[in-house]
Amino acid sequence: MSHVRAAWVAGLASFLIGFEAVRLLVSGDAIWGVLMLFAAVVCGVFSVLAAKVETLQRRVSEPQEQSGSMGQPKGIPECWDQVVRGLPLPFFVCDPSGMILAANEVANRVFDCADCAGRTLISVTLSAETERLVIDAAREGGVLSDEVRLAYPSPRQGRVFAWRNESAPERVFLAFLETTEVHQLERVRQDFVANVSHELRTPLASIRAVAETLLDEPGAERELQERFLQKIIQEVDRLTQISKDLLVLSAAESNPVRKQDCDLALLVRNIVSEAMPRAQQAGLCLQYDGPKHLRVEANNTQMYEVVANLVDNAIKYSNEGTISVRLAEEGNEAVLRVRDQGIGIPSEHLERIFERFYRVDKGRSRASGGTGLGLSIVKHIVEAHGGKVGVQSRLGEGSEFTVRLPKGFEQPGTSA
Numbered sequence: 001m002s003h004v005r006a007a008w009v010a011g012l013a014s015f016l017i018g019f020e021a022v023r024l025l026v027s028g029d030a031i032w033g034v035l036m037l038f039a040a041v042v043c044g045v046f047s048v049l050a051a052k053v054e055t056l057q058r059r060v061s062e063p064q065e066q067s068g069s070m071g072q073p074k075g076i077p078e079c080w081d082q083v084v085r086g087l088p089l090p091f092f093v094c095d096p097s098g099m100i101l102a103a104n105e106v107a108n109r110v111f112d113c114a115d116c117a118g119r120t121l122i123s124v125t126l127s128a129e130t131e132r133l134v135i136d137a138a139r140e141g142g143v144l145s146d147e148v149r150l151a152y153p154s155p156r157q158g159r160v161f162a163w164r165n166e167s168a169p170e171r172v173f174l175a176f177l178e179t180t181e182v183h184q185l186e187r188v189r190q191d192f193v194a195n196v197s198h199e200l201r202t203p204l205a206s207i208r209a210v211a212e213t214l215l216d217e218p219g220a221e222r223e224l225q226e227r228f229l230q231k232i233i234q235e236v237d238r239l240t241q242i243s244k245d246l247l248v249l250s251a252a253e254s255n256p257v258r259k260q261d262c263d264l265a266l267l268v269r270n271i272v273s274e275a276m277p278r279a280q281q282a283g284l285c286l287q288y289d290g291p292k293h294l295r296v297e298a299n300n301t302q303m304y305e306v307v308a309n310l311v312d313n314a315i316k317y318s319n320e321g322t323i324s325v326r327l328a329e330e331g332n333e334a335v336l337r338v339r340d341q342g343i344g345i346p347s348e349h350l351e352r353i354f355e356r357f358y359r360v361d362k363g364r365s366r367a368s369g370g371t372g373l374g375l376s377i378v379k380h381i382v383e384a385h386g387g388k389v390g391v392q393s394r395l396g397e398g399s400e401f402t403v404r405l406p407k408g409f410e411q412p413g414t415s416a
Contacts, residue, residue, distance in 0.1 A: 090176040094121055096138035098131040101171070110176075112153040121174070126152045130160050130174070137162035138172045156180045195357035199242055199371065203235035210235075238371075245373040248305055249356070252380040257299050259385075259408065264303060264334055265294040268327050271307045279315050279323060286315070290327030296334050297408025302381045309374040310338040310401050318342030321398070332407050333387075339400040345393040353391065354379040378403070 084091050090107035092100050103116035111124050122131040129148045137144045143163040150156045158178040165171040210228045214220065220228075272288045279286035307325075314323045321341030328335050345353060349360045357372035378401075382389045386406050393399035 087175075089178070092116065092121065092174040094134050094172045094174055095170060096135065096172060098122060098134050100124065107176075110178075125150055130176075133160055133162045134172050134174055137164050137174075138169070141166075157183055195372075196242075196246070199357060200239065203238045203242075207232050207235045242371045242373070245371045245377060249373055249377050249380060252302065252377060252384055257302070257384050259297040259299055262296050262298040262300045262303055263293055264296050264298070264336075264405075265291050265327055267300065267303055268307050268325060268336065271304070271311055272325055275308075275311050275315060282315060282318070283320060284315060284318055285322040286311075286325070287322065288325045288327075290325075291329070294327060294329055294334055295407070296405055298385055298405065299381075302385075306378050306381050306403060307336065307338075309378050310336075310403070313374060313401075314338055314340040314342065314399075318398070329407075330404075334405045334407055336403040336405075337400055339398065341398040344395040344397050345391070345399055346395050347393075350391060350393060354389070 084104045087104060088106065090110045091104045092107055093102040094100055098121040100116050100119055100121055103113070108114065108116055113119070113124060116124050120131075121134060122128060125131075127148055127150055129146060130150075133144055133146055141164050143161060145159055145161045148158065148160050150158070156178055157180045158176050160174065160176050162172055162174045165173060210231050214225065214228050217224075268290065269288055269292075272286060276286055311323070311325060318340045319342065323341075324337075324339045326337045326339070328337075345360055349358075352358050353360065354375045356376045358376075359372050379389050382403055382405065388404045390402050391399060392402075
């Protein structure tokens with residue numbers, strides 16, 4: 001009999017016995033009346049106690065019911081929410097067939113599900129390897145892991161761990177540790193080493209060939225010797241420029257920016273003045289349009305590298321026309337635009353021109369003394385300053401590079 005029913009019966013008995021006790025007392029039978037009254041009181045107390053016990057049982061069962069409503073599956077420890085909710089990686093609880101019983105918020109977000117619970121693991125991850133790992137863990141026990149590639153909702157790579165809950169063998173835990181970024185960085189490192197090796201091998205091979213020619217012809221004419229020696233000097237200069245650019249790029253990537261008060265307008269005007277003779281020699285018109293002074297918080301040396309590289313590229317890849325260097329203040333940003341009327345960049349190359357050692361025209365770039373690092377240096381320095389760099393270009397019509405830098409403080413420039 002439940003406590004509710006016992007309380008109800010005891011209450012009814014207390015009422016009936018009490019009614020009989022009153023009748024006996026009125027009729028003059030005091031002894032039986034008092035005994036019946038005492039029995040009624042006992043039944044009433046029992047009814048109250050039974051009701052109290054039922055209330056306490058309900059209160060005890062409420063936390064368990066709430067825990068179940070929050071997604072804690074049967075057979076999982078009560079600390080499920082507290083432990084799993086704070087994990088920074090996707091975490092699932094599955095049955096031995098791969099049906100998801102529960103998933104944390106990170107898993108729902110990573111796999112683009114409102115709630116992964118109630119779906120099969122393969123329908124969520126689209127990975128047969130992941131499902132197989134859960135099935136093997138349920139059968140064999142222990143901790144199993146494997147490297148997997150996932151295609152949905154976006155390509156990613158990581159290591160999956162699956163293990164059985166020994167206290168509830170019908171439950172399998174699964175965690176996904178993403179390593180996509182690590183693999184991407186490793187590929188970048190490998191590509192970088194390969195590119196550096198290639199770039200250094202070319203001038204070194206040229207120096208060796210010229211030196212061997214001079215060694216084999218000790219009586220060569222002076223004019224031939226001078227030509228060969230000049231070639232050696234050019235290749236050494238190229239090696240020096242590569243090493244210099246690598247150091248600048250390394251500093252831009254690894255060191256925190258040491259900002260100071262920098263007059264960007266004065267810096268740009270000086271670079272334009274320095275480049276003017278080279279532009280005129282190439283038959284180009286180089287002009288500056290902007291304020292006399294525009295102050296920003298930036299590293300003066302690194303800003304020089306940014307502007308010099310953009311102006312130098314505009315001169316190298318222009319055969320005729322005008323190179324316009326414009327500086328303006330837009331809100332709390334300093335905006336630099338370098339536009340040329342040169343050969344332009346094919347659209348299929350635009351997304352890659354800021355990569356290290358990437359060249360659109362390899363022959364022309366090397367012939368002009370380029371290392372393939374200039375635009376990569378620009379990108380890393382600008383982003384390290386909290387800015388952005390972009391490019392617009394059409395083949396045969398020219399290119400425009402735009403650099404946006406936060407000023408860092410409010411101080412308007414003075415117009416020319």
